[in-house]
Amino acid sequence: MTYNLWGMHGEWPARRTVLAAELRCLRPDIAVLQETVVRDAYDQVTDLLGEEYYVVHQQGRTGDGTGASIASRWPVTNVRQHFLHVTSRVNTAEPWIGSVALAEVQAPMPYGRILLVHFKPSWQFHLSYEREVQAHSAARMVEQAVATDAPNHVILAGDFDAAPDSAMIRFWSGRQSLGELSVAYRDVWEDAHGTEGGHTFVPDNPLRVHGGIRFEIGRRIDYIFVRADQWGPTLAVAECSRILDRASDGIWASDHFGVTARLEPPT
Template sequence: MTLNVWNSQGDSGARGAVINAGLRRLDPDLVALQEVLWEPGGGQLGELVAGTGLRGTHQAEVTAGVAPGADRYGGNAIATRWPHRIVETLDLRGVGAPDVPWETLAALVELPGVGEVLFLAPTTAFRMEAEGEREREVLALTDLDARHRTALPTVIAGDFNAAPDAASLRYLTGRQSLAGRGVQYHDAWEIAGDGPGYTWSDENPNAAQDIEYLVRQPRHRRRIDYVLVGSPYAHPKAYARVRSAVLAFDTPSGDIWASDHFGVVVDLDIGMLD
C-alpha cells in the first residue's frame, strides 16, 4: 500500500484518526507513507500506525541530519507487518529542488515461509515542470534496486508525481529507455485496477488548493501514486502476481478527507517458482 499523508495540513488530528482507522481495516503488510512529520518518539508515524501491528521506520531515524523543509513537508516512512531492516537511504534531491526533504528508503522484509523481499519507498520531484529531475531520480532508483534486490521480485510503492505517460514512468514500465538504459516493472494498477485510478484530483477538496496553485486549470486529475513489482527479467526464479488493485481513502469519512492524495492498495501473490 502507498499513501501520501499530507504532513500536518488541514485538520491533521482528525485526518490522522481516519488514516489509522483505515489502516486497521485494510490490514496491509507493506506500507509506504509520504510527507510524514517526525518527532523523537514517533510523532505522526506512531499515531498513524498505533494499534495496527505494523512496525514503522521514518527516514529521520536512519539518515544523518535533518533536510531543509522537513519540519513542513515531512519525509518518507515505511511500515511492515514483519520485521524489516533498512539497507540504504537515497537522497534524490537535485539542485532544482533543494527544499524537498523526501529520501527513498530501501528495506529488506522477511516474508514468513517465503524469504526476503526488497521494499523501496520513493517520492520524486513534485513540480509539474520537473520531469527532467524525475528522469534522473528513477535512474538512481533502479540502481538502488540493482544493489539490493533479492530473488523475490522487488516491490516499489510511492508518490511519483508523474502520470503513466511521463518519461519517468514509461522508463520504469519498460516503454522507453533513459540514458540508453532500460528496465521493466509491472504497474499493478494497469494490471488489476478498475478505471483511471486517479490519486490526485480536484474532486478532493484537500488537493484543490495545491492544484489551483500548481496547475490553475479546471478538472485536473492524474494517477501519480503507484505500486510497481519487479519482472521476470530481474527475478527469473520467482513471481509477484498482481491479484487486485484498488484506491483507498478516496471518499470522505463523514466530512473528513484523509489526505490530499488517494491511496493505492494492491494484493500480491509472491513466491518462488518450483
C-alpha cells in the same frame, strides 16, 4: 500500501479519526508513507497504524518533522537511503523529496526476502528531466542490490508525481529506456484495472487546493510496482484498490488517495 498522509495539515483531529479507523481496519503488511510527521513526542505512523509495526523514518525531514516512512509487520533490515538531488533545480528545502530508500523486509514464506523500494522524486510540474534522472539513479541502485543480495522479490512504491504516460513511468514499466538502462516493473493498478482511471490526485478533493496546484485535471501519480526478471513479474497481482478516495461524513482524509495491492507468489 502507498499513501501520502498530507502531514498534519487541515482539520487534523477530524482527519486523524478517519485515517486511523481506515488504516487499522485495512492492516497492511507493508506500507510506504509520504508526508509523515515525526517530532520529539509524536510519531504519526505509529499513532495511525498502531504499535505492532516495524517503522523506519527516512532521513531528510523538514523543520516541522515532515518526511517519508516505511512500516512493516515483518522485520526490516539493511536500510539504505540516498538523496537524488540531481540538479540545482531540485528544491533542497524539502530534502526528503528527491530520495529513495531500499529496505529488506523479512517476509515469511512463501514470499521470503522482499527488497522494498520507496521512491519519491521531485514533484514540480516542470521537472520531468529531474524525475527521469532520479528514476535512472534509483533503478541502478536497485539492480546493484539485486545482483548483490538476491532478494526473492522487489516491490517499488511511492508518490511518483507523474502520470502513466510520462517518460519516467514508461521507464519503470519497461516501455522505454533511459540513459542506456532499461528495467521492467509491473504496474499493479494497470494489471488489475487496465490503463484507464485510478486517479489519486483529483480536482474534486477540496484539500488539493491547499497545496497551491492550479487547474488540476486529475492524475494517477501514486504507484505500486513489482519488478520483473527475464520471465516477468515475480509476484501476481490478486487485487488492487484505491483507499480513502471519498469523504467520510464530509471529511477528506488527505489530498491524495492511497493505493493498496494484494500480491501473491506464483504457484
